[in-house]
Amino acid sequence: MEKTSYPVKKNAVYPLEITSLAFGGKGVARIDDYVIFVKQALPGDIVNARIVKRKSSYAEAIIDSFSKKSDQRVDAPCEHFDYCGGCTWQNLEYNNQLSHKTQIVKDAIRHISGLENCEIRPIIASSRPFHYRNKMEFSFADRKWLTPDELGDPDISKDFALGLHVPGTFDKILHIEKCLLQTPECNEILAFISRYARENDIKPYGIKSHQGFLRFLVIRQSYFTKEIMVNIVTAYEDDNILKPLALKLKEKFPQITSIVNNINTRKAQIAQGEKEILLSGKDCIVDKIGPFEFNISANSFFQTNTKQAEVLYDTAMDFADLQTDDMVWDLYSGTGTISLYLAQKAKFVTGFEIAESSVQNAFQNAEKYNLENVNFIAGDVIDNMQHLKENVDVIVTDPPRSGMHEKVVDAIIKSKAQKVVYVSCNPTTMARDLKLLSSNYTIDIIQPVDMFPHTYHIECVTRLSHK
Numbered sequence: 001m002e003k004t005s006y007p008v009k010k011n012a013v014y015p016l017e018i019t020s021l022a023f024g025g026k027g028v029a030r031i032d033d034y035v036i037f038v039k040q041a042l043p044g045d046i047v048n049a050r051i052v053k054r055k056s057s058y059a060e061a062i063i064d065s066f067s068k069k070s071d072q073r074v075d076a077p078c079e080h081f082d083y084c085g086g087c088t089w090q091n092l093e094y095n096n097q098l099s100h101k102t103q104i105v106k107d108a109i110r111h112i113s114g115l116e117n118c119e120i121r122p123i124i125a126s127s128r129p130f131h132y133r134n135k136m137e138f139s140f141a142d143r144k145w146l147t148p149d150e151l152g153d154p155d156i157s158k159d160f161a162l163g164l165h166v167p168g169t170f171d172k173i174l175h176i177e178k179c180l181l182q183t184p185e186c187n188e189i190l191a192f193i194s195r196y197a198r199e200n201d202i203k204p205y206g207i208k209s210h211q212g213f214l215r216f217l218v219i220r221q222s223y224f225t226k227e228i229m230v231n232i233v234t235a236y237e238d239d240n241i242l243k244p245l246a247l248k249l250k251e252k253f254p255q256i257t258s259i260v261n262n263i264n265t266r267k268a269q270i271a272q273g274e275k276e277i278l279l280s281g282k283d284c285i286v287d288k289i290g291p292f293e294f295n296i297s298a299n300s301f302f303q304t305n306t307k308q309a310e311v312l313y314d315t316a317m318d319f320a321d322l323q324t325d326d327m328v329w330d331l332y333s334g335t336g337t338i339s340l341y342l343a344q345k346a347k348f349v350t351g352f353e354i355a356e357s358s359v360q361n362a363f364q365n366a367e368k369y370n371l372e373n374v375n376f377i378a379g380d381v382i383d384n385m386q387h388l389k390e391n392v393d394v395i396v397t398d399p400p401r402s403g404m405h406e407k408v409v410d411a412i413i414k415s416k417a418q419k420v421v422y423v424s425c426n427p428t429t430m431a432r433d434l435k436l437l438s439s440n441y442t443i444d445i446i447q448p449v450d451m452f453p454h455t456y457h458i459e460c461v462t463r464l465s466h467k
């Protein structure tokens with residue numbers, strides 16, 4: 001039955017003190033035990049907040065006015081911060097971001113898993129708090145979303161944007177020429193392509209009209225080699241437009257070693273095409289994690305913070321503490337990056353991955369390093385784990401944000417593996433899965449790793465040992 005008495009009313013304004021941050025980026029306030037998530041609020045803020053959504057166990061609110069601003073607030077260095085969906089916490093000093101992220105993991109473990117005794121270590125900071133992303137995806141639009149300042153400017157052009165989404169929208173693109181998460185060279189390329197498209201009247205694609213040519217611009221830069229790949233995603237094929245642009249890009253930016261054109265003729269707004277045309281240079285760039293070099297093509301998955309991926313994988317290796325006769329499963333193995341690491345020490349590693357193209361890349365990567373003690377099984381991890389009859393000593397699992405299916409958790413328990421290393425990009429689903437695994441495993445240590453400064457995303461590595 002629906003609860004009838006709530007401590008707050010929809011649309012009413014309440015004075016609230018923000019005490020912590022939630023996964024997802026919102027500030028948390030409480031009236032008695034009732035939780036209110038306040039958009040764009042930081043711990044230490046005292047605000048008057050308007051309730052925009054009310055549920056039985058929580059409400060959501062937006063800031064109406066400030067009574068006091070938090071001491072933890074700093075000026076966000078990015079000029080687009082107020083309206084861009086790329087970063088949530090640039091206005092929170094980096095060390096404070098780190099301690100709040102550690103606290104979010106602790107809260108998830110306490111509230112969702114109910115685990116009291118596991119060690120949760122302080123998060124490992126990213127060596128680069130800015131310019132750390134090796135890949136950024138920008139969208140073109142035929143209608144520019146205008147900031148309040150731009151709304152009153154009669155000279156502003158409204159029919160072209162290249163940038164990032166306004167938070168929570170699929171069709172509103174904020175035009176940007178500089179993103180502090182990518183390198184300065186990549187920003188120069190972004191600004192150049194934006195200017196070139198406008199000067200040459202190349203039409204951006206309309207998300208609603210489905211007319212126009214330019215859909216996405218994806219820029220990747222290898223941390224290790226500094227090579228740059230430019231991927232222009234268009235609605236149809238037209239070399240007459242793109243070849244001159246590719247020539248200009250090569251002339252102006254010698255670091256660009258690959259220019260490709262992905263063609264997406266479908267309505268779905270994705271930066272992957274049904275067809276790829278190589279406009280200039282090679283069809284991939286090379287980056288390196290630990291001792292391994294990887295070929296990365298336009299549509300391959302690759303960790304976006306290369307340097308910090310090494311920290312993540314080193315932590316996973318350390319927790320796995322492999323012996324030379326260990327049989328290992330790497331669940332959700334992607335392009336086999338973790339499997340290669342594990343194969344350096346283990347007797348044999350089996351990777352499980354649903355995406356056929358990633359499995360192909362994984363085999364190529366293993367072949368490049370003459371690693372004969374790895375195999376990859378394509379398909380749903382649930383089906384394949386149950387059929388594999390071999391013994392397993394150590395399981396490494398790195399599921400997507402939704403975490404592991406209950407059947408996968410069951411199969412891990414049935415496998416009787418002595419050690420499990422759980423790599424997670426979502427503390428909430430990780431906490432849920434750890435609770436289930438805790439029937440047979442002791443949760444020893446959780447090590448959060450900051451892969452994505454200024455955003456609310458948190459990566460964790462957990463070591464579990466069989467009871």
Ligand SMILES: C[S@@+](CC[C@H](N)C(=O)[O-])C[C@H]1O[C@@H](n2cnc3c(N)ncnc32)[C@H](O)[C@@H]1O
Pocket residue numbers: 301302303332333334335336337338352353354355358379380381382398399400401425
């Ligand atoms: C977080 S990524 C991990 C990739 C890899 N471990 C790495 O570090 O690069 C999760 C991977 O799980 C794969 N995946 C998602 N659902 C799956 C399923 N049901 N069975 C097998 N693989 C799945 C995705 O294709 C993706 O490659």
